[in-house]
Amino acid sequence: MSNQFQFECHKHCSQTQARVGTFHTPHGPVETPRFMPVGTLANVKTLTPAQLQETGAQMVLANTYHLHLQPGEHIVEQAGGLHQFMNWSGPILTDSGGFQVFSLSDMRSIAEEGVSFRSPRDGQMIHLSPEISMAIQNALGADVIMAFDECPPYPASRDAIQAATERTQRWLARCVKAHQRPDQALFGIVQGGTFADLRQAAARSVVEFDLPGYAIGGVSVGEPPELIEKIVKVTTPLLPINKPRYLMGVGTYREMVQAIAAGIDLFDCVIPTRLARHGNALVAGERWNLKNNRFREDFTPLDSACPCYTCQNFTRAYVSHLLRSRELLAYTLLSIHNITELIGFTQRIRQAILDNQFQQVFGTWLSSSDTQLD
Numbered sequence: 001m002s003n004q005f006q007f008e009c010h011k012h013c014s015q016t017q018a019r020v021g022t023f024h025t026p027h028g029p030v031e032t033p034r035f036m037p038v039g040t041l042a043n044v045k046t047l048t049p050a051q052l053q054e055t056g057a058q059m060v061l062a063n064t065y066h067l068h069l070q071p072g073e074h075i076v077e078q079a080g081g082l083h084q085f086m087n088w089s090g091p092i093l094t095d096s097g098g099f100q101v102f103s104l105s106d107m108r109s110i111a112e113e114g115v116s117f118r119s120p121r122d123g124q125m126i127h128l129s130p131e132i133s134m135a136i137q138n139a140l141g142a143d144v145i146m147a148f149d150e151c152p153p154y155p156a157s158r159d160a161i162q163a164a165t166e167r168t169q170r171w172l173a174r175c176v177k178a179h180q181r182p183d184q185a186l187f188g189i190v191q192g193g194t195f196a197d198l199r200q201a202a203a204r205s206v207v208e209f210d211l212p213g214y215a216i217g218g219v220s221v222g223e224p225p226e227l228i229e230k231i232v233k234v235t236t237p238l239l240p241i242n243k244p245r246y247l248m249g250v251g252t253y254r255e256m257v258q259a260i261a262a263g264i265d266l267f268d269c270v271i272p273t274r275l276a277r278h279g280n281a282l283v284a285g286e287r288w289n290l291k292n293n294r295f296r297e298d299f300t301p302l303d304s305a306c307p308c309y310t311c312q313n314f315t316r317a318y319v320s321h322l323l324r325s326r327e328l329l330a331y332t333l334l335s336i337h338n339i340t341e342l343i344g345f346t347q348r349i350r351q352a353i354l355d356n357q358f359q360q361v362f363g364t365w366l367s368s369s370d371t372q373l374d
Contacts, residue, residue: 004024004025004026004182004183004185005023005024005025005026005143005185005212005213006023006024007021007022007023007024007213007242007243007244008021008022008024009021009241009242010022010354011353011354011356012353013261013353013356013358013359014356015358015359016261016262016358016359016366017236017237017261017262017263018033018260018261018263018349018353018358019032019033019263019265019353020032020033020350020353020354021244021265023213023244023265023266025059025091025143025144025185026091026143026183027083027089027090027091027092027143028058028089028090028091029058030058030059030091030244030266031058031347031350032244032265032266032350033256033260033264033265033266033267033346033349033350033353034058034059034265034266034267034343034346034347034350035251035256035267035268035269035342035343035345035346036057036058036059036060036061036093036266036267036268037052037055037057037060037061037268037272037273037339037343038060038061038268038269038270038273039052039060039061039062039086039088040061040062040063040066040270041062041063041066041067041070042062042067042076042082042085042086043086044057044060044273044335044339045273045277045331045335046273046276046277046328046331046332046335047273047332047335047336047339049086049087049088051309051332051336052088052339053090054308054309054336054340055308055336055339055340055343056340056343056344056347057090057339057343058090058091059090059091059092059093059143059144059266060088060090060091060092060093061092061093061094061095061268062082062086062092062093062094062095062140062142063094063095063097063100064094064095064096064097064133064136064137064140064146065095065097065100065128066100067094067136067140068097068126068128068136069119069121069126070121073135073136073139073140074139076139076140076141077139077140077141080141081140081141082094082140082141082142083141091143091144092142092143092144093142093143093144093145093146093268094137094140094142094144094145094146095146095248096133096137096145096146096147096148096149096189097128097133097136097148098133098146098148098149098150098151098189098217099151099217099248099249110150110167112167112170113129114127114128114129114130114132114148115127115128115129115150128148129148129174130147130148130171130172130174130175130178131174131175131178133147133148133175134148134175134178134179134180134186135178135180137184138179138180138181138184141181141184142184143183143184143185144184144185144187144212144213145179145184145185145186145187146186146187146189146215147168147171147172147175147176147186147187147188147189148171148175149168149171149172149189149191149217150164150165150167150168150171150191151164151191151217151218151221152164152165152191152193152218152221153221153222154193154194154221154222154223155222155223156193158193158195158198161191161192161193161194161195161198162195162198164191164193165191165192165193165198165201165202168189168191168202169202169205169206172188172189172206172209173209176209176211185211185212185213186211186212187211187212187213187214187215187246188206188207188209188211188214188215189206189214189215189216189217189218189248190202190203190206190214190215190216190217190235190239191217191218192218192231192235193218194223194227194230194231196230196234199231199234199235200234200235200238203235203238203239204238207238207239207240211243212243212244213243213244213245213246214239214240214243214244214245214246215245215246215247215248216231216232216235216236216245216246216247216248216264217248217249219231219232219247219248219249219250220248220249220250220269221249225252225254225255228250228255229255229258229259229262232247232258232259232262232264233262236259236262236263236264237262237263239263241263244265244266245263245264245265245266246264246265246266246267246268247259247264247266247267248268249268249269250267250268250269251267251268251269251270251271251272251342252269252271253285253345253365254365256342256345256346256349257349257362257365257366258365258366260346260349260358261358261366267346269342271338271342272335272338272339272341272342273335273338273339275287275334275338276331276334276335276337276338277331277335279291279323279330279334280334280338281302281319281334281337281338282337282338282341282342283302283303283341284303288302290316290319290320290323290330290334291320291323291324292320295316295317295319295320296317296320296321297317298315298316298317298320299315299316299317300315300316301314301315301316302314302316302319302337303337303341306337306340306341306344307340307344308336308337308340308341309333309336310333310334310336310337310340311337314333319333319334348361349362
């Protein structure tokens, strides 16, 4: 690992695999476990960078595929890279584009060389390969970049999952060879669907590259939450204890607690801003629709214990009014609160681990399941 990227583990839970750490990057530290907001197009929807910083965000995400289509990585590079372009001074992670290609299943073709698909913007044929993904991400300039992978759907046959997983391993080797910047940490991705042996084999293969960090991908693609928990439990122990572990696309309360208990450090999900755009607030583990009548004359904060700008300055009735009026401020206020809530949730978990109280405080989220992997 480059000297610019170091992971320190400060404390282990005595009853689970949960841990507290610090991931050091060129643009500052990330205290783990940590939820990372998603800013697909170099912007966390409806928020300014100053508002985002106030939520407690440290590392944020942007997306290679979307930025390649608009505005193009050459424009971001001319601007001085993503940090300058979006005016965010903290760490940034870019996804490789593999998941977005997966979502275009009716518009793309996959071959050993890479993936070809029609742009949903203008119908133009676009080709992505491990080398192209690395070149785009090198130009974007994020602190952490992800290997280009094939994300298989759920459900899928074992043969299809195995083929995608093995191709992902071959593509990783090409990503490692093509990656050009030592000031960017390349993370490998473990695929394998819901097949325990494929996950374990993939994890062992990825770890052989001795990368700065590792991710578990191919979850949250349609499988039930119980299977996500099983996948994480099977895979995480095979990832190095001295490197950050990232569970891609997961951000619900229960899924994060269960993954942290297995030893995961980092999470991302579009949930907080997507829910906000539908008028929903995350409050104390629940999801509230602020358009419901019961909030029209409720002059209390969303959550009196929440330190966010929204809860400190506005009432449920006001946010409900904004939503009914279709005022854009409603989406900003709910996004501020929801992101603050999920980051705060992982910060409270961090403190509980430091106090050796993780099992006692968050044990109710750790209900076990009898669901078996294939």
